[in-house]
Amino acid sequence: MNFDVIVIGKGPAGLSASLYTTRGNLKTLILGKQSALIKGKVIENYCCTDAKSGEELIETGIKQAKGFGAQVENEEVADVKQNEENFTVYTDKNVYQGRSVLIATGKNRIKVPIGNIDNFEGKGVHYCAACDGFFYTDAKVGVLGYKDYAIHELMELESITSKLTLYTNGNELEINEDSRKYLRDKEITINIEPIQSVEGQEFLEKVIFKNETEEAIEGLFIAYGSASSIDFARKLGITIENNSIKVDEQQRTNVPGIFAAGDCTGGFAQMSTAVGQGAIAGQQIKSYLQSKS
Numbered sequence: 194m195n196f197d198v199i200v201i202g203k204g205p206a207g208l209s210a211s212l213y214t215t216r217g218n219l220k221t222l223i224l225g226k227q228s229a230l231i232k233g234k235v236i237e238n239y240c241c242t243d244a245k246s247g248e249e250l251i252e253t254g255i256k257q258a259k260g261f262g263a264q265v266e267n268e269e270v271a272d273v274k275q276n277e278e279n280f281t282v283y284t285d286k287n288v289y290q291g292r293s294v295l296i297a298t299g300k301n302r303i304k305v306p307i308g309n310i311d312n313f314e315g316k317g318v319h320y321c322a323a324c325d326g327f328f329y330t331d332a333k334v335g336v337l338g339y340k341d342y343a344i345h346e347l348m349e350l351e352s353i354t355s356k357l358t359l360y361t362n363g364n365e366l367e368i369n370e371d372s373r374k375y376l377r378d379k380e381i382t383i384n385i386e387p388i389q390s391v392e393g394q395e396f397l398e399k400v401i402f403k404n405e406t407e408e409a410i411e412g413l414f415i416a417y418g419s420a421s422s423i424d425f426a427r428k429l430g431i432t433i434e435n436n437s438i439k440v441d442e443q444q445r446t447n448v449p450g451i452f453a454a455g456d457c458t459g460g461f462a463q464m465s466t467a468v469g470q471g472a473i474a475g476q477q478i479k480s481y482l483q484s485k486s
């Protein structure tokens with residue numbers, strides 16, 4: 194399925210951008226789950242509309258986007274890959290091709306609830322298999338996660354080592370049939386024990402489980418829960434600043450064809466900011482695609 198624009202995020206930033214891309218006749222796909230705004234019971238500080246619930250505002254935004262021709266899907270993005278000048282977006286249900294991508298995935302996710310993780314960052318603990326996997330040729334490596342995002346990280350590591358374990362930290366797997374088949378076909382070891390901490394001297398050496406058992410390991414790649422904007426950024430070579438995606442005043446990242454808007458770019462986390470940045474991104478995506486055709 195081919196699109197001019199793939200918007201990752203169904204919040205104010207992504208929905209706002211889609212108004213400009215669809216009205217500019219660009220084939221637009223919006224992917225996402227729940228916006229942070231849904232949690233806002235009454236939104237009073239948004240100009241030019243009476244107080245409404247966050248849910249009502251988002252529903253209206255989705256209706257508007259669909260009205261102008263956007264395809265809106267309730268899907269979670271597990272991976273984004275650049276191929277030549279286009280992008281392949283893998284969700285929990287489908288694979289899409291886009292000529293441009295807007296990352297509008299909201300605030301970045303919270304830290305992984307495992308002791309000592311921070312102490313081993315870059316010393317055995319990593320957040321991007323495509324970036325750091327090559328350090329671990331034939332080593333015993335784990336991926337921490339339980340969604341399709343974690344399975345994509347395993348796929349990335351597969352050519353580097355066959356000694357792979359998926360650690361779910363007590364979570365049930367939430368993966369699609371393709372991912373289940375992959376785990377079966379590749380006979381990936383799955384360890385579901387909740388993890389207490391990671392340990393080692395200078396570098397990571399083992400995982401300690403809550404049941405007081407332990408397992409030796411050389412590398413652990415974190416892909417816990419849903420992929421965040423920072424995870425996409427790391428894989429695509431997008432510059433990150435203060436744990437947010439760095440954009441210029443036109444919402445462009447340093448990677449041509451990839452734009453970002455809203456809370457994932459840092460700054461004033463409000464609906465009005467997200468809508469404004471989304472509008473600029475939508476306009477700029479139009480100019481970018483026009484300049485290429």
Ligand SMILES: Cc1cc2nc3c(=O)[nH]c(=O)nc-3n(C[C@H](O)[C@H](O)[C@H](O)COP(=O)(O)OP(=O)(O)OC[C@H]3O[C@@H](n4cnc5c(N)ncnc54)[C@H](O)[C@@H]3O)c2cc1C
Nearest residue numbers: 202203204205206225226229270298299455456462463464
């Ligand atoms: C409780 C609460 C109350 C708030 N009240 C107000 C208020 O009164 N006024 C105000 O102006 N602001 C308020 N905010 C802030 C406001 O909600 C945010 O600033 C705004 O929603 C940011 O918009 P966004 O589009 O950048 O991100 P979000 O609205 O967070 O949307 C992010 C989108 O990205 C999607 N996404 C994330 N990861 C993936 C993935 N891997 N694959 C696919 N989709 C993904 C999410 O499902 C979601 O659709 C409130 C926030 C909270 C939490």
